[in-house]
Amino acid sequence: MLTRKNLSRSTTADPAVPVIRRIQQLLASAGTPGTFATRHTAGIDDIYFDVVDVGAVQLPLSHRTAQKLCDVARPARYGLREKTLLDPRVRDTWEIGKRQIKLDTRHWQRTLDPKLDLIARDLGLPDGVKLRAELHNLLVYGPGQFFAPHQDSEKADGMIGSLVVLLPSDSKGGALAIEHHDEKVSYRGSPNQLVLVAFYADCRHEVRPVASGYRAALTFNLFLDVAERRSERTTAPPVDALFDLVRDYFATQRPARGPLWPSSPAPERLVYLLDHEYTQKGLAWRALKNGDAVRASLLREVADRLDCEVVLALADVHETWSCEDDWGDDGRRRRGWYARYDGDEEDGDDGDEDYTLIELCNSDVELRHWVATSNKRVQAISDEVMDDEICFTKPSVDLEPFKSEHEGYTGNAGNTVDRWYHRAAVLLWPRVRTFAIRAKASPAWGIQEIAKALARRKAEVAKQRIGEMLPFWNSVAPREKAPGLADQILHVAHAIDDAQLATALVEPLRIEQMMPKMATRWGNLLARYGLTWCAQVFERWTSRDERHYDHEPRTTWLVLLPALSALLCTHGGEDAVELVRRIVRGQWMWLNARLDAWIKPPLSSHSLKTIEGASRPLVGLLAAAALADDRDLQSTIVARLAPERGYPIVGALAVLRAGAPHGAAMLGLGPLHDDCARTLTELVATPPRAPGDWSIMTQLGCKCELCARLGRFLRAANEQQFEWPLAKDRRAHVHGMITSYELPVTHVTRRTGSPYTLVLTKTQALFTRDATERATWMRDLAWLRENAKTPRRVRAQRK
Template identity: 30%
Template sequence: MASITNELAAILTTVRRPGDFFASGLIELLAPQLEVDGVGQIALPLLPTQAKQLVAAAERAPFGRGQQTLVDTAVRRTWQIGPNQVRIQGRGWARTLSAILTCVCDGLGVAEPVQAEFYKLLLYDEGSFFASHRDTEKAPGMFATLVVVLPSASTGGELLVRHKDREVRLDLHGPDPSEVAFAAFYADCVHEVLPITSGFRLALIYNLLRPGPGRRPEPPSYANQQAQLAALLQAWSADLSLSNVDAPEKLIFPLEHAYTPAELGFGALKGADAAAAAVLKAAAQAADCDLHLALISVQESGSAEYTGYTSSYRRWSEPDEDEFEEIEVLDRYIALSTWQRPDGQPSVLGEIPVGDDELCPPDALDDLEPDEEHFHEATGNEGASFERTYRRAALVLWPRQRFFAVLCQAGLAVTLPYLADLTERWLSSGEDHTSLLWREAHELCGHMISSWHGQERYPAREKAPSHATEMLILLIQLMDKTRLEAFLATIAAGSGLFAEGDNDAIVQALGLLRPRLAAALSQQIVAGNAATSLMVCGNLLARLAASGGPGRGGDLRGAATALIEALPGDPQHAPAQGPWWQDRSVKSRFVLDLLEALCRIDPQLAEHAVGHMLTWPQTYKLDAVLVPAMRDLNRSTIAREPAVAPLRDACLAHLRTRIAKPLAPPHDWSRASVLPCQCRHCADLSRFLADPERRAWAFKAVEAERSHVEQTIQRAHCDVDVSTDRRGRPYTLVCTKNQASYDRRAKQRSKDLEDVIHLGGGDHS
């Protein structure tokens, strides 16, 4: 089906003439001066009194049968007044009639000049009708009839028009007295007027003529193209139903004319665009496809070069954009938006990306003139660049059965609310899993799960629930265990598809599955994500253990073993740094979650994990990770578990060793003087630090040298306060010694003493 895009475009490009066998509408009325012999000036809207006067001045309208003209109220019951008795004047009416003819010509697909010849004035009273018939040629060059219904109050009287195997029902009531309703149809159409049920209808009848020699206009017929398109779309739909066929999910036919978002609509299409839309609409309906109108936006960016010549007088001026030239397109993004349906109803679709294989033809967007284009000068290490945007309207269609697949291309921001609505309606209906609503939700879930990778971006960095929680909650409400299993397997595939805030929903979902299946999925989720989302997996394991295990008693040892196997160890052999959103660092809360989970699942696994952490102190730092974890763990019921004792002992030994170190304030002004820099200014700083007599040092130097010395003080954590004396030039960096090292150690000792007590090591005050 790779050629479908070319085939569809080739067929549609032969459809150049818009129009149909009928045209109708409403238009603003610039009221005519209407005068009838024997009645006088006619007021509009028509008054009942004048309607009766018109009846008195009229005659029964006849109809033709072969060469005869007959009057038979069983076939036609209405009143007519001939053109020689009617005068229609006023410049306003000429403009109104001209506007009507423009609409009619567009609707009938007539490009040649058309004349409207007034034929008669018809008055329909209650019970009036006209049975099914065809109009005869009433004047040379006549090809169609135009009916203009002037403002008058009536009900009923719909106009039925048939052409070949099609029929339309036109309501010619103008809801507003300032508007006039009209309808036109080709002369070979069979038509009838249904009975007027109340009131009066006043209508002007015109013969539409094409003057001069030549063939008369006929309704455009694209029956062959419509049949070809329908067959093509049916074959495409059948191929898409086969999962092993590589066919485009949707077809996009860009239109010729430009349309703004405000004017985009099927009724506003022009020329060949309107013709293509009409034919494609009929073919799509026959092939059970959905047709939409949308705007394509193409955004491109890339490298450029400056081609202008800089003269001395322009040296400091900004270059013009026409002095740049594109070199290469580096990034291109195409998307559809501003969706319009043929019936005018709102669409749930949002922005949907476009694949190059979906354009009809594939080069449809080549050689377009950009709507916006901007060039940017080179800055720093970046060369000159450009950005530009193209916009085109397009007809978009897909098989109706593939709607959910297309909907998923709009992303989770669209599909999740849609699924939530389906779920809510199913729950409210009280129906079971055989209902249409549930089956639609089940199908949509399948498409969402299969496309989930790539939609959920960087959730592992978040603690709040991600889209995964919304999906799980909806699946739980639907009690769709098949999709639950599939979605949990998708999460298990890794790439950080869930956040810590999703763990409650995952635990709840696993609880609905069979214990053995839930245990296996738990292990897969941990094994698939621990390398990139260690904290999240530790928290999940702790929640599962606290809940009693997955699936009401499922074994968590597999998941626990997978997490232990993923524990980081030797920092020299740590994996390369991953994407910025992946957090592989070890934090105290992870140790707390891990030990609480392992002590509940299997104490031997807890012993193994503790031994691993004590083996790699550079990864599991005592002060940053283990001591805070043990302090929090001491509040837990597992604090006295034998498996945890070696970790507590190691923390206590570390704290007591530091507490035992002598602590006294400095007795003179000498301070630690080993510095990372040996330049002459830093050598002066080192001598100042080592001097037991000097408390302050004034360093008068230019800004760069002052800044360098200040940075050395910061990097070496020197016991020095700095300030800048701005009197004179250059300024002076004033360095004053303090006892920050002693203060830090005193504060640390106080905290160490508190930690020893919290860890159960006794009072060392």
């Protein structure tokens, strides 16, 4: 059972812009002209209809006629999202389709038309709007039959509600209970007259179990006459007050929220969440329901006065709440806030949600399916909606979620529940901010618009647009996934002919986005802004704090660096050569820092794979250095890779293999080739491990007394097993060292005595590894000798 506790917090309980609360209060005070459900009556003789294979249905409905109707009916199904299901535990009733019903429409319409006018008034529809009712089916409920709480789907465009015509009978029970937000009403049939119940389609409703007799009802879908135009209501509070508030809202800077959250620009848009639910088919300005229509009309008038854009949109709301499990100390369910519709029915459960909502932890809103005031769909601007841009008169928590997921207590998180709602909203924003709002949602679109302005020689317009984007540019541009964005930014940075604006435009780009095909762009930028400007851009990209940044994109890009460098040197002259030289040196500093971390002991198999994977980026740097005639940098890199200076032999060999297609001479790899050959010759010359030699010469980085004792055991040639009484935390440290260094030693705890005994055993893998390693040395040495006889070179000339 869902209950609520301390629900004072909402998405605008502590708004960053206080004026939005006054906007919310003013909209809430706008008089709701109608209700969500209404009831009218008509005479028995006001409707005549026949049913196939039954004939004319006489009213009041007799048991015999009801049984005949059940004989020609079928069990009623129900919809669940995209499915149509048959489950008597949810819906237990008989249904007769409209094709089996012959209604005397002319006679019935004389009664129905004036009733529809009254219903339209009761539901708060504007003057002049006409309702139209289309027959849907005939439902017959026998003793014990019911329909569980549900919500009707909008079956066609323009449908806004349902009309249920309860036929007179002597049945008992079977009340139609209707709920919207926290309001509930219940209607029953009559023994001697028609009862007409109309309600909006987004209302949850149910048919209570029939106690005795038969309950029958004709159901109709209610539509708005699309030929009618919505008239404006005059019962709303003065528009002037709302005009002043909305104007202040868009002019007020967001206040600071502490030292880490300084004040920020005024909000870009106002989002008002409507009270009623709407589907994509039913969302239209002319189809808004009672209070929604009044408040939307107010906002439209304010938008016109303030020169604002205004649209309708579907709003998908996701909220995460902290909660408590709704179980008492005795293990039984607690009763919650929710009660049944009226007191003459036995209380029952309302679903199976056994938690109490405590506090709203997080919420987000996605806006889609935008509808302009012309009722035409317009392109949605997909962007995050900030909490201080949202107001409402009904919080989402008061609505029925279409999906709910309860996550109980876990080791790292509290008890939470996620709830999703389908809502609708009115959006408005100053028309002068349309470009900034769209550019924030789609940086690629913004850059394209600026490029178009430059192509039309409207440089001042382009500069103004750039100025509108700069406050959010660094936060949104890195998230843009549109292809070709970086190339377009470089084009605009050159065309704008303003070094300061160009710097701001390229700032959020990453160096990995600079592809070889952009070499011409950089040639143009060099010619316009000079070597210093271009070099500083690359330096800032390289030195950006990236402690949590995956290195793989950068190392992948370094493989492409020679292609970019070659094209840049070809088209950019001596300044381009110097720019390449500075880029390569900056990238070597970046990669060298990572090499230091990768070769730090213990060298695991994963570390060695990472070091081997660095071979192609290293060759990329060496090749780019060759293009820039930077032999000093080549010598520095090659010296760093020497096994004699501690670089792993597998990594040095991987560089030699990756560089072979280029030629050792071009890359300056001759000294590394010789160093590897000497190292492997010495290794191959060492005696193989003797049988029974259990020594492991791995040097442990830790200098504690436990690792000192472990090291003595590892180096002992005649000691295969060691039994070591150790406390739990000390055993854990030894376990960790053996695992991290991937030693061929098993570690098993014998759980007897105090403390337990750690049993270390050297395995046969020690001999297998040595044999495999020696075979690898011999193969690698043979490859080096063969490679030295037939060196390969690839010309790398710069024109």
